[in-house]
Structures are given as structure tokens and as C-alpha cells.
Amino acid sequence: MIAPLRTLALTCAVAVALTACKKQEQQTPPPPEVGVIEAKAETLPLQRELVGRLSPFRSADVRARVPGVLLKRVYQEGQDVKQGQVLFLIDPAPLQASLNSSQGQLASAQATYVNAKAAADRARSLAPQAFVSKSDVDAAEAAERSAAAAVTQAQAAVTSAKINLGYAEVTSPISGRAGKQQVTEGALVGQGDVTLLTTVDQLDPLYVNFSMSSDEMTQLRRAQAQGSVALSGDGKSTVQVRLADGTVYGEPGTLDYSSATVDPATGAVTLRAVLPNPQQLLLPGSFVSFQAVLGERKNAFLVPLQSLQRDTVGGYVMVVGKDGKVVRKNVTTEGQQGANWLVTGGIEPGDQVIVAGVQKVKEGAPAKAAPWNPAAANGNGQAPAAGAPAGAAPAAAPADAAADPAKADGQATEGAPAAEPTKQ
Template sequence: MLGATLVSAFSLAGCGEEKAGAQLQGPPPAPVRAAVLERKDVPLRYEYVGQTEGSRSVEVRARVQGLLLKRTYREGAFVREGDVLFLIDPEKYRASSAQTGGELAALRAKLEQTRLEHNRISDLFAKGVVSAKERDDAFAAYDSAKANVAAAEAKMQSEQLDLGYTQVRAPISGITSQEVRSEGSLITTDSAGSLLTTITQLDPLYVNFAIPGTESMQVRRQAQEGKVVVPAEGYSVRLKLADGSVFEQAGRLTFEDRYVDPSTGSIRARAEISNVKAQVLPGEFVRVLLDGALMKDAIVIPERAVLFSQNGPMVYVIGEGDVAELRPVTLGQGVTGGLVVESGLEAGQRIVVDGIMKVRPGGAVSVIPEPEAGGEGKPVAAGKEQSAGNGGVN
């Protein structure tokens, strides 16, 4: 009986030691996905809020007054340069032109008569038959007749223009607005009564936006320091539309102001985009994407690898023995693939990119390289991600 009691006591003591040993060993390593950091050239994309605008907006005005007989276009439709948009009553101008035409014919006949008289008197004066006064009178009559014909021709040309202006044509190709004057209205040539409609040219399309002055200054400083290479031929421009899609046509930056607007702290800029199909209309709000700049020797980490705490952004760095340590970092702008690290990390270090919620500071992690196509593990190249095996990473 005593022996059985002793055996039981020793058994209980052994179990207690095993549990204590297990507690001392701690939790198992957390499965994670990791990445080896490397420095590389990274394409930059700058993004701003912009608004579209027609490259030209022209007021269509009447050049002659009269009764507006007809509007020949559909409001809001596309018209081509030279298309007839409005018809103003032409009868007054047609009659005036016909009258001037008759007067011109009479003056040309008079001119021919004075020309013949001029030539005849010149011959007679050379023979000494007529006096100098008669010769001078003939010359004056001929010159006067020529002047009268020239004046009548100019008047005729002006009246022909006025007659042509009764057909109001589109000065440019573009989209029309609503009519300002309806059919039957009396059109005048002053600023208030001559406006008929407005045409906006959609191709090319302008996009106006503002660049924060601080950001522009940072880019200039980085370019001077050799950290950023600015495209020599200018930025390429893409538009992200309101539905989230990216417009198919690329454009270019055509204007950037040389001073910062003190009221907004920003720099005015404008891009030009081809819009042949008129898919984008003036007045739309868009996201302007500027591409072409390059950041040299940058370290980029996935955004999901960053823990944002009260002390700022932190990253788990995997050290010797696969122990994870929290490291504060200074982050720069977002780029394709993640965030630029300005300080806090170096090339060659490994960081946790997935499974960070399972990691504890100073805790062990389990990193398994990505398998090859045949299923065998392989060392991970710099900048490539490593994943934990058996799933287990959220």
C-alpha cells in the first residue's frame, strides 16, 4: 500500500515538471510570409484632383440684324466647323445687294465712256486741236469714274458679306449648348442681342488641376539631390474617371505655373488629352495621374506589412534565430507595390509582410521559402516574398 502511494506521488511530480517545462518553452513560432528588402529604381505616380474643360469655347454671335427664321442644329449635338446653325431673314440684304449691283453696272458703263473720251482727247491734244483745260477735264472725269466704280464694288462686297452672314455658321467643331435666342426673335448686333449659342471643342480636352506647393518643392529637391529623375520629355498623363476606370487615351502635361498661388498654396497646372470619341465631357471631376518620374535606389514595402501605432508606423524585422522585432520606420509616398521607406530599414533585411497579427515583439516566427514549380523549396531572392507553409497566414 505504501509502495503504491509512493509511485503515485512520483507520477504526479513528473507530470508537474513536464507542464512547467512546456510553459517555459512558450508558444510555437508564428507562421508568416516574409520579404527580403532590396534597393531598386521605382516608377513614381503623382495623383491629383482635376476638372475637365474644353480646349476652346466660342460664342456664336450674329453679325447682322434681322428676324431669326430657323435653328438648323439639335441643341447639345456635335457640329463641324462651317455647318449652318441659324438662318436670319436675308430678304433685306438680298434686295440691297441687287440695288448696288445695278448701280455698279451703271458706273462701269460710265467708266467705259470716260475712258474712251480720255483716249480721244489725249490724241487731239497731241495734235494741238484741244486746249489743256479740255484735256484736264477729260482726265479728271475718267479718274472720278474709276473711283466711283471702286467704291461701288466695295459696297457690293460688303453687302454680299452681310447676305452671307444671314447664314450663321459654326466657327469651330464641337458640342453646342442651348440656343440663347429662339426662332422668331429679332436679332441685333450689340453684345446683348447677338449671342445665339456657344460651341465647346472637346478634342483635345484640357484638364485643370493644382499641385501642392510643398509637394512640388519636395520633388524639385529630390531631383537636385539625384533621388528622383524627372522625365526630360515631360510627364505622361492618364485620367481616372468618376466610376474608377482609367481613360484609354494618355495625354501630356502642357502647362505648369511658375509661382505658388498664395490663396491656395498650390501651383496651377493643365494637361491635354486626346478625346476623339468625346467620351469625357467638360466639367467632369477626375483623378489626374502623372507618370514618368523615377525614384532611384528606393526600398519599397507592402502596405500590409506596416503596423500603425500611436508611436508611428512600425515594421516587424526578422533577426537572428527568426526572432521578430518591431522597428519604427519613416514612410514616404505610395508607389506601385507599396510604400517607400525613407528611413528605418536597410537592404538585405527580412520583414514580416503577412501574418503580423500573430507575431509578438521578440517572438519567434516560422518562415518557409516559396516552393518551386516542382514543389521543392528554394532560397528567396532579394525583394521576393517568402510564405509560411500549410496556409496559416491571414
């Protein structure tokens, strides 16, 4: 009787041990599978998203430079004009009369000079024989010099009168787009002040005026001095404008001016870029958003947006170490480039940065790393389910399933086996 009881007890003990082992195996899940990328140090463009305002490359006010009555507008408002093209006509009659008067005074001065010169020559020829006194010779020569000065003065008056007569035709000082007429025909212009008639703006190229905070400019220049940031290969910083519909403008601009002082009202530094506008699609005065490439960042890393986490300490990424365990690394970022963060510190080349499955890992716990496949990741950046082929896209739901949830549920029930109840 005792032997069977011992056999029964031994059998129960073995069964309990097997049950305990099986339960322990069920309670120890395998390490989660995560999608990772290998961090690679690169030389990347240092980009900034900015907003600026367009202004003409040159803008010239066309003004009346002589007094007179405006007779006619010659140009077409809103059309392109050339440098030196006549835009307005001012009544030239008073100006022509002034020129005639100056020419008459010049003729009189020239005649006086001829007589004075003849008298001076006669006195100088008679002086050696003592036929005239020294004082008479001096007086004759003084009259000659005064007459010569009067001729010069009269010639200047004639030149001035000719210039004023030329101003009766108001021309464009530059080539560009002529604006609206500011004064109508028949108005008296240039009387007491220089009357504005219109404005001509050069639209190709355009200026893009923008600003950056003084702190950001200081950091950028400090980084350039330390060698971690360098200018682009051509030594110039560029800007790429985006149009209102989101498309990229086809002509890149070039930074050509940076203020040497900080605006005390805004704490910002004024910058300017030159933007080609051959088709004149862009107009002065409008705001544009653009991406400015201010140099090249050396030894930087690009990590996908979903891999970066933040807490009260700052930004960090989770990395699968060489021992297969997860390590937290605090990082320093310098803005966003497309779908990636530009990381300038905190990670090393070769680090396996977790992109998909960040929510499933814990610092110090093991994780199974697999190359991250963006095409197979879902909208939340999670890794594809185990057993799914790499790069396989999720099956699309039937078109009528979205409209009828009950029908969708029914199709799912028919097409897949019932899920097992969750084990506690």
C-alpha cells in the same frame, strides 16, 4: 544516521537545481517568428491621386453676325454637327436688297470711270501738239484716278454685302455637340450686339483641369533636376481616370499643359491633361478622380502598408538584421501605391523588413525571420500560426455558427481539446 541525511540533502539539492533550471527554461520563450520581405530597389512610377474637372476640348459660341429676324432652327438640339453645317436661318431679304444696292453703285462707278478714262486718254493724246494745256491734262488724269478709286470702293461694298448675305445662314464654326437654342424663331437678332444663338462643344477629346500645390511641384522639379525622378519612357506624364462606380476608364490621358505661375488665391499650380473620349461617355463640367503618373522614381522601395509604423518622430519600419536582432529604421515615404507605401529613403537593398508580427518584436531583441506569405496572413497582417502550412487559408466557420454563438461555442468545444490554464 549521518550518511542517510547527507544523501537526502544531496538529493534535495539536485531536485531544487533541476527545478530551477526547468523554471528558467520556461521563463525564456523562443524568439517570435515574423514574416519579412526583402527590400529591393526599383524604378517605380511616381503616382498622385488627384481630382479634376472635365471641360470641352473646344467650345464655340454660335452668334448672329448680321441684324435680322430669325426664321428657322435647322439643326436638332443635343445632336452632333459638322463644321460648316447650317444651324439657323436669318431673313435674307434686307441683306439681298443691300447687295443689290451695292451692285448698282458699282455699275455707276464703273461707268463714271470709263468716261473719265476716255477724257484722260484724249487729253494725253492732244498734249504733244499743245492743243490742250498742261493743267487740263492734269485735271483729266485726276478725274480718272478718282473714278478708279470709286470703282474699288464700290467693289468692296459689293463684297461686304455678299458676306453679310452669307451670314444669313448661320453655320457651325467647329464639329461637335450642338447645345440648346437660346433664341426662338421670330426674334430680332444681331441688332446692336452679337446675339448668342447656341453653343457647340467638341467632346472628343476632353480636357481634365486640375491643380497641385506649389510646394509639391517644387519638390517634383527639384527631384527631376537631381536625377532621382525622371519622366516616363515616352517622355510624357499620363492620367488614368476612375468612373463614378469605381471602374477604371479605358482611355488614358496625357498631360499637355502646366502653368508657369502660381495662383495667389490658392497657392496652387494649374495643370491640364487631354483625355480621349471616343464613345462620349464623359461629359464636360463633371468632376473626376484620377491617378496621375508624373514620372518615374529611381531607387525606390515598395513595402506593404501594415509594415509601416508611426510615432511622434515619424514613419519607421522594423528590420531583422544579419545578427537576427530587430532594428528600427526611420523611412521617408512619397505616397501610397495600391497596398504598398512608396519608400524613398531609410532602408537599403536586402533589408529584411518585418510585415507580419510587428507587434510581437522589440528593438534590439532577437526574432526569427520567415518569408512573408500574403495569402496566409490574416486581416490584421499577422503571420500564420506555427505549424500551419504556407498559404493555407483559415477554416471557414459553419454557416449556422454565425447566427447562433452558443452553437458555435459548442461546436468548438467538441471539435478541439480544452485549453490548458495559463501558467503564471
